[in-house]
Structure formats: C-alpha cells, structure tokens
Amino acid sequence: MKAGPEAALYAHYAARLRPPPEVAEIPEARGSAGEVRKREGAALIAALPADALAVALDLGGEAPDSERFAALLARWEESGRSVCFLIGGAEGLDPAVTARAEHRIALGPMTWPHFLVRGMLAEQLYRAQAIRQNHPYHRAWRP
Numbered sequence: 001m002k003a004g005p006e007a008a009l010y011a012h013y014a015a016r017l018r019p020p021p022e023v024a025e026i027p028e029a030r031g032s033a034g035e036v037r038k039r040e041g042a043a044l045i046a047a048l049p050a051d052a053l054a055v056a057l058d059l060g061g062e063a064p065d066s067e068r069f070a071a072l073l074a075r076w077e078e079s080g081r082s083v084c085f086l087i088g089g090a091e092g093l094d095p096a097v098t099a100r101a102e103h104r105i106a107l108g109p110m111t112w113p114h115f116l117v118r119g120m121l122a123e124q125l126y127r128a129q130a131i132r133q134n135h136p137y138h139r140a141w142r143p
C-alpha cells in the first residue's frame with residue numbers, strides 16, 4: 001500500500017487493535033478481468049494459513065450491524081483458528097475465493113475501493129474491540 005490517506009486510515013485503526021493485525025498483500029495480476037480474478041484468487045487462497053477461518057468482504061454477503069459483527073468476531077476467535085479477511089482487487093473476488101470463505105460480510109450495498117475497505121474493516125475491528133470492552137468509543141445509544 002502506497003503512503004497516502006488510505007494507508008493512514010488503515011494505520012490509524014490497526015495501531016489500536018490488540019493483537020495487531022497482519023496484512024498479506026497479493027501482487028496485482030495481469031490479463032483479462034476473469035484471468036485477474038482467477039490469478040489473484042489462487043494467490044489469496046494460497047496465502048491463507050492452514051487453519052484459516054476465512055471471511056470474504058463481499059457485496060453479496062450478510063451486512064451485520066456493528067454489535068452483530070462484534071458478536072460474530074468473538075465467535076470466530078473462540079474457534080482458536082486464524083481469522084483471515086479476504087478483500088478483492090479492482091476486478092473483485094473470484095468465485096473460488098467466496099467458495100473457500102466460511103463467511104461473507106458486506107459493508108453495505110455500495111461498492112468501495114480495496115484500500116478504503118481495508119481501512120473501514122480496521123475501523124469495524126476496532127469498534128468490535130470497543131464493544132467487547134464496553135469502551136465509550138462505540139456509542140450504541142447515539143448512532
């Protein structure tokens with residue numbers, strides 16, 4: 001990720017997460033849109049640890065509110081497996097990736113660019129952490 005506002009957004013929230021998240025970046029593939037999706041999808045799946053509990057960021061997935069996301073995350077973490085979020089590139093996620101994922105999560109019905117999704121996911125992970133710690137960052141009574 002190049003330095004810039006999107007990188008700063010991600011860094012801002014990632015620095016507040018315990019344990020800190022790890023990011024694996026897949027190099028942009030070349031070819032037709034379908035080839036790009038297939039190549040990037042294969043690399044994404046290959047990058048997953050063997051015990052990964054994979055969650056695809058996918059417009060077609062469930063769009064939980066933040067409290068439900070916090071509860072889902074707690075349940076996933078209780079499995080003891082590595083919770084890995086998969087975000088597509090400019091051409092989106094290959095069906096092989098959504099098939100590998102055990103859960104699909106949408107950040108609402110609008111399409112966002114990859115680097116904003118990364119920052120927005122980091123913010124929701126931080127919010128989930130705040131919800132679980134009853135920290136006033138999340139003001140459920142005043143959305």
Ligand SMILES: C[S@@+](CC[C@H](N)C(=O)[O-])C[C@H]1O[C@@H](n2cnc3c(N)ncnc32)[C@H](O)[C@@H]1O
Nearest residue numbers: 057058087088092093106107108110111112113
């Ligand atoms: C630029 S988008 C891909 C756009 C692609 N042309 C498509 O229509 O799927 C890059 C990635 O960000 C994620 N993404 C974008 N908007 C999203 C949303 N509202 N909810 C969840 N993930 C989203 C998805 O993983 C997507 O593959």
